[in-house]
Amino acid sequence: MTEESILKGCLSNDAVAQKELYNRYSPKMLAVCYRFAHNREDAEDMLQEGFIKVFSQIHTFRNQGAFEGWIRRIIVHTCINNLKKNRKFNESVDLIHATAMQVREESVPSIVQAKQVVECIRILPIGYRTVLNLYAIEGYSHREIGSMLDIEESTSRSQYTRAKQMLEDILIKKKILQQQPAKKMNMLSSFGS
């Protein structure tokens, strides 16, 4: 089915088209939810809520951008609302507590590639993780993040900086990122080009 026919079907509340849309985007969107959520179960709940919103608000999609991006925004907002509702988010945005946190190597799960990076992100305190997810991965500005999370723009910036430092530590400990001599970098750069 083409995206256009899926969209048409969803607009007429056709269950087959809705299922196609869900099949197409749910794996990516569950990964988005998982980065925000505490566990997989919470992530699935967020996904469910998000897709119900997608189907019920699909008539508001104006075809002025990517359909996936539109769905993704709804899912991200659903995740944020969910975190706020549970109050776990506010309790976790404690900078002092967060910066004092020690990352233990054994807490990093031994999985590979993308999943490995995502699991490393999930080790971050939820406040840091949320800001990092929104800024680095979802592409929101600090101003937008500030209004989404009801925090100052400057707070968002500082949290992001700390989150990045912490993630860096985790990635080094897990040996996902390595420090290499400058010449090696040049070689890699030549491969890349």
Place this chain on the structure above:
Amino acid sequence: MTRIWYTSKNQQLTSVHKIPCLMDRNFYNNDDFEEFLKQKADQHKMYPSDRVWNNIYSSLHGRRRWMIGGFALLFLFSSLFIGRQAVLSNYTRVATQINKVPASPFLAINAGNDKNQTKRPLPVATDLQPVKNNNNSIDEQAAPLTGSEGSNNILSEDRAAIITPEKELFIIKNDNAPVVTAPAATDHHLTPIPTPGTELHEILEPEAGKTKQANNTDILPLAKNKTAAIHPAKPASLFIQFYASPIISYRRLYNDAQTGYTAPVSANYGDNINKYVHHKPALGFEAGSKIQYKLSSNLSVYAGAQLNYSRYYVDAYKFHVEKASIALNDSRLDTLSGYTDIRNFSGYSPEQLQNQYWQLSVPLGIEIKLLGNKKLQLNVAGGIQPTFLVSSNSYLISSDYKNYIQRPDMARSFNVHTNFEAFLSYQMGGIRWQLGPQFRSQLLSSYSTQYRVREYLTEFGIKFGITKSLR
């Protein structure tokens, strides 16, 4: 100090990994690091469990289905109730019209239900007792005049009621008493008749000095000359039945060979799909009520409302999440695909799936008495049942028969069933009890015509029911 960062797995480097960011602690290329994170995150995919889609589907479509089902049920029961009321009020109107026949001193309402009574001679009143009438009017709805079986508690088979112009109700005690006669009515009000359940002796309690001793000569001349209407004893013709039955469901599967479309996914296992699936029957139930109208002593027709819960088990296996495709009988859509962790043939561990259907239907049919007398009968019944699927939870087999996948949207909303039953019935008091085997078969596939595999459910059960006459 300048530091260089890149991924540890050089052999798997992609353009993303090759970012190696020039990073100084707290002072490195933010864009590259963020791009690295973003692309890694985008590569990550997770497959939600079936529960998520089922909940989404129920949220989007389930409520509507239950609402439609609820309204259908409400409509049916309202229709039955209104129909019953209409029948009763019609009967009352007939009685009122009888009362309006001029120059008839008496109105007699026969209470007997024996058809033989029509052959009896005209009534001979042997004992006539008045009933005091304190109310000059009658509420036709509240006190319908009924003369049929089961609904007249006042008048027994050997009695007839007479309403005089003085608005007194007489009960004629007479072994032969069927019938008859007419009121002389300048005033068309009927004497109120007690509601069912009122004790007869309370009604018949005469007031001092008002008792009339009637003899044959008092009534017979009038009866002979001025008979307004003769009502032969009429057996009850309208009944209501409530029934329930445990049922077990079997299914038959067929490949849709008529399709002319070519699909990208096809099975290589031959034609008979039943060889490749394993299912076990499971217990469900059926419950409902119906209104039955007796056309003759042996034949009646019925209509009603019925709820069915059917299910069966499918043997399958748990496996890791993989893509499954369903080829469609539709040149536009061609194929549907989805992700599932259920396999038909081999997997990590055995898994028993359960396919379930909630259905509302309108049974329409006929019932025939084969053998028996008034007490004990052998009957058969059968008919069709237009059916609405309220809810379903079923697994469809993929086109290559390898996987099972949930697609509630592929279920057919409207279907048609046939049913056949044989039962023994026994009359006890005012209620007829029945018990017997029944068979119910689905005429259209459980799934939409787009799905190439057709499923037909067959159900067997032991039905238990009670029937009561309405008039």
